[in-house]
Each structure stands twice: as structure tokens, then as C-alpha cells.
Amino acid sequence: MRVLFxxxxxxxxxxxxxxxxxxxFDGFDAELYSVYSxxxxxxxxxxSAFRIAETQLVKNIFNSKKIGKKVENYEETSSEDKSxxxxxxxxxxxxxPLKYIARDMVWKLAPWxxxxxxxxxxxxxxDLIFSVLSSNSAVNExxxxxxxxxxxxxxxxxxxxxxxxxxxxxxxxxxxxxFWRKMMRKTAALASDLFVISDIQKRDYEKIFxxxxxxxxxxADFSKREEKPVLxxxxxxxxxxxxxxxxxAETISNITKALxxxxxxxxxxxxxxxxxxxxxxxxxxxxxxxxxSFFMGSVSALEVQKLQSEADILVHAxxxxxxxxxxxxxxxxxxxxxxxxxxxCIFAVGPEKAAxxxxxxxxxxxxxAKSNDEIYEKLNLLINDKELIDAYAExxxxxxxxxxxxxxxxxLLLESMEK
Numbered sequence: 273m274r275v276l277f278x279x280x281x282x283x284x285x286x287x288x289x290x291x292x293x294x295x296x297f298d299g300f301d302a303e304l305y306s307v308y309s310x311x312x313x314x315x316x317x318x319x320s321a322f323r324i325a326e327t328q329l330v331k332n333i334f335n336s337k338k339i340g341k342k343v344e345n346y347e348e349t350s351s352e353d354k355s356x357x358x359x360x361x362x363x364x365x366x367x368x369p370l371k372y373i374a375r376d377m378v379w380k381l382a383p384w385x386x387x388x389x390x391x392x393x394x395x396x397x398x399d400l401i402f403s404v405l406s407s408n409s410a411v412n413e414x415x416x417x418x419x420x421x422x423x424x425x426x427x428x429x430x431x432x433x434x435x436x437x438x439x440x441x442x443x444x445x446x447x448x449x450x451f452w453r454k455m456m457r458k459t460a461a462l463a464s465d466l467f468v469i470s471d472i473q474k475r476d477y478e479k480i481f482x483x484x485x486x487x488x489x490x491x492a493d494f495s496k497r498e499e500k501p502v503l504x505x506x507x508x509x510x511x512x513x514x515x516x517x518x519x520x521a522e523t524i525s526n527i528t529k530a531l532x533x534x535x536x537x538x539x540x541x542x543x544x545x546x547x548x549x550x551x552x553x554x555x556x557x558x559x560x561x562x563x564x565s566f567f568m569g570s571v572s573a574l575e576v577q578k579l580q581s582e583a584d585i586l587v588h589a590x591x592x593x594x595x596x597x598x599x600x601x602x603x604x605x606x607x608x609x610x611x612x613x614x615x616x617c618i619f620a621v622g623p624e625k626a627a628x629x630x631x632x633x634x635x636x637x638x639x640x641a642k643s644n645d646e647i648y649e650k651l652n653l654l655i656n657d658k659e660l661i662d663a664y665a666e667x668x669x670x671x672x673x674x675x676x677x678x679x680x681x682x683x684l685l686l687e688s689m690e691k
Contacts, residue, residue, distance in 0.1 A: 276398035336383035407434035439595035470627035473602035491678030519591025590622030612672025
């Protein structure tokens with residue numbers, strides 16, 4: 273079977289979408305291909321890829337020949353790529369939602385539906401197109417074009433709630449979102465199957481899109497647990513590794529404040545923060561005080577596994593701010609599955625109505641602070657009770673084994689692919 277991934281980010285283990293897609297298709301008898309638009313390179317498991325360089329679209333609005341090319345070298349980073357990366361970083365740091373509207377306008381004007389892309393899709397001749405359902409109109413347009421050219425079936429996966437209207441009451445932004453919602457419904461209608469990431473999302477999306485949805489998440493091999501003696505660090509090592517966008521940086525800052533209070537009579541624990549999220553210097557300074565917590569930058573997915581194995585407590589964080597709730601309330605972090613598989617105690621902070629927090633509470637799979645006021649109380653209790661840390665490490669593994677075994681998850685996906 274030939275599977276074509278369509279995405280904005282490249283499909284590799286360093287990107288959230290790539291990590292998830294490669295996990296789901298790991299070991300399948302399938303050839304994997306990719307069409308994407310941002311800088312970076314696909315994983316070597318991707319047989320070939322085609323990039324419509326988003327940063328080049330403006331320059332080539334009147335020259336379709338220069339838009340889109342097959343990616344030949346998966347490791348070499350050109351000076352052009354480095355320049356594009358700088359531009360993408362500056363755009364990410366810009367908080368204005370108008371950047372998304374500008375992006376949509378560029379994709380509408382640029383002639384990216386050209387013979388370069390058409391030839392690549394015909395060359396791949398996919399049996400299946402696998403992508404995300406989101407409000408990113410560029411990705412939605414690419415999905416529709418790939419399906420039209422190839423005639424392939426489409427399977428979509430939704431994990432963030434891009435459909436609900438934003439927190440902003442701006443009539444202009446809500447009007448723009450109205451058209452994004454319309455495109456999402458149009459894209460969903462192309463799908464033979466729609467996967468979602470939580471039971472809450474399944475309930476809502478089945479009503480919205482009038483189709484059956486199936487819950488699927490990243491999985492792991494829980495068939496064998498690495499047996500090793502329980503040794504605690506002194507001071508205890510607390511680890512956060514993941515996305516710091518959507519208010520999570522502020523939540524981590526509140527954990528740092530709680531640690532400062534806990535460590536007043538001697539350092540009992542310290543927090544190490546690893547993330548590839550683009551942050552301002554002020555955000556880093558607020559979040560990591562270089563005494564109780566430390567910002568370490570980004571590391572590879574393989575290195576994260578090593579860090580998790582060496583830590584005592586792993587942190588899962590969401591924001592309590594209402595403006596971010598719609599964007600995270602369905603989400604179930606792929607990093608949580610990694611946490612379960614590491615058999616480490618999880619300390620979670622976030623609103624109890626968010627799908628990930630709700631799941632952890634209902635299954636008693638983590639020590640949870642359901643408000644900023646509870647962070648000090650729950651974290652202090654945990655840090656001063658190593659038996660409690662060990663008990664929740666065991667609960668973490670057992671819940672992961674019951675609910676996120678990769679064989680069970682892939683069986684559901686394979687059933688849809690074969691159908």
C-alpha cells in the first residue's frame with residue numbers, strides 16, 4: 273500500500289505530527305510519501321517527499337515553475353533553508369492572528385497547483401491520503417488537490433479543536449473563522465474515516481460532521497517492562513519535555529514558583545525544561561529561574577526517552593486561561609504515552625474539563641493539580657513522599673499498558689486502511 277501524508281510540517285520524529293504519524297504506521301507493509309510546506313526534512317522512513325516552500329510562495333506568485341520541488345537530500349540544510357527558518361521563527365513569535373489570514377491569501381494567489389506537484393502525485397500514485405483535519409486552509413487545499421489528482425481514499429485525524437469559534441470576540445476574526453469552519457466541513461466530507469484523539473472529541477465531532485468517529489492515539493510497546501531498581505535522585509529530578517505554547521509556559525512558571533517555596537529550607541527537587549517552542553527571553557526568564565528550574569532548549573526524541581528514564585517525576589501541563597481552552601480541551605498529548613511507557617510518576621497541572629486531565633483523574637494515572645492554587649500543595653506532597661512517587665510510577669505503567677498498546681491501536685488503523 274502507498275500512503276501519502278499531507279501536512280505543513282515535515283514528517284519526522286522531531287515534529288509533533290511526524291512523531292504521531294510514524295508511530296501509527298511503524299511496521300506496516302506500506303510505502304510512505306509526503307507533501308509538506310515548511311522547512312526541515314522528512315524521516316528516512318519516508319520513501320520520497322515534495323515540498324511546497326511556503327516562504328517562497330510570495331516571491332513566485334507569478335512564476336509557477338519555481339513553486340514546489342521533490343526533496344532529494346534529507347539532511348543538507350542550505351542557506352536558503354536557514355533564511356526560511358528564521359522567517360518561520362519570527363512569524364511564530366508574532367502573536368497577531370492576522371498572520372494566518374495573510375498565509376491564506378498567499379496560498380490563494382500563488383500558483384502552487386502546478387505541473388510540478390501534479391507530476392509528483394501521479395508518480396507516487398497513492399492508495400491512501402492520510403492527513404489532519406484542521407483549520408489550516410493550506411493543508412485542506414493540498415488534501416483536496418491530492419485526492420482529486422490521485423483518486424485515492426482519504427483518512428483524516430483530528431486532535432486539536434480548530435472548529436470551535438475562538439475566544440476573541442472580534443467580529444472580523446469570527447467572520448474569518450466562519451469560512452475556516454466551512455472548509456473543515458468540506459474537507460471532512462472527503463474522508464472515508466475520521467479519527468479523533470479523545471472520547472469528548474468523538475462525541476462532539478460526530479454531531480458536527482455527521483459521521484462516525486474513531487478514537488485513536490499514539491501507542492507504545494507495553495509487552496515488556498524494563499526492570500531496574502528504584503533509585504531516587506537527590507535532589508529529585510522533575511522533567512518537562514514538550515510544547516510550551518498555548519499558555520503552558522505560564523503553567524510551568526507557576527510550578528517553578530511552587531518549587532522555590534518547597535526548596536527554601538534546602539533543595540529537594542529541581543525542574544529541567546526541554547522544548548523546541550519559540551520563546552522570548554522574557555518568557556524563558558519567567559519560567560526558569562536557574563536555581564529551582566532550568567531551561568535546556570530542544571533535544572531529539574531519542575534523548576527525551578533517556579531523560580525520562582533518569583527522572584523521578586514527569587510533568588504534563590495545560591493552561592487554565594479561558595482563551596486557550598478551546599484549543600486544548602480535546603487534546604491528548606502524544607508525550608503522555610511516552611510518560612506512561614517510561615513507568616514514571618506523572619505530575620499533571622491543568623483544568624479538569626480538558627480531555628487529558630479528565631483522563632488522568634478518572635484513571636488515577638497521575639497526581640493532578642486542578643488549579644494554580646493546588647500546585648504547591650500537590651507537588652509538595654509528592655516531593656516529600658517517595659513511596660507516593662513509586663506508587664504513581666506503577667499506576668502510570670499499568671494504565672498505559674491497558675489503554676495504549678501499539679498493537680491494539682494499529683489494528684484499528686489497519687482495519688480502516690484495508691476497508
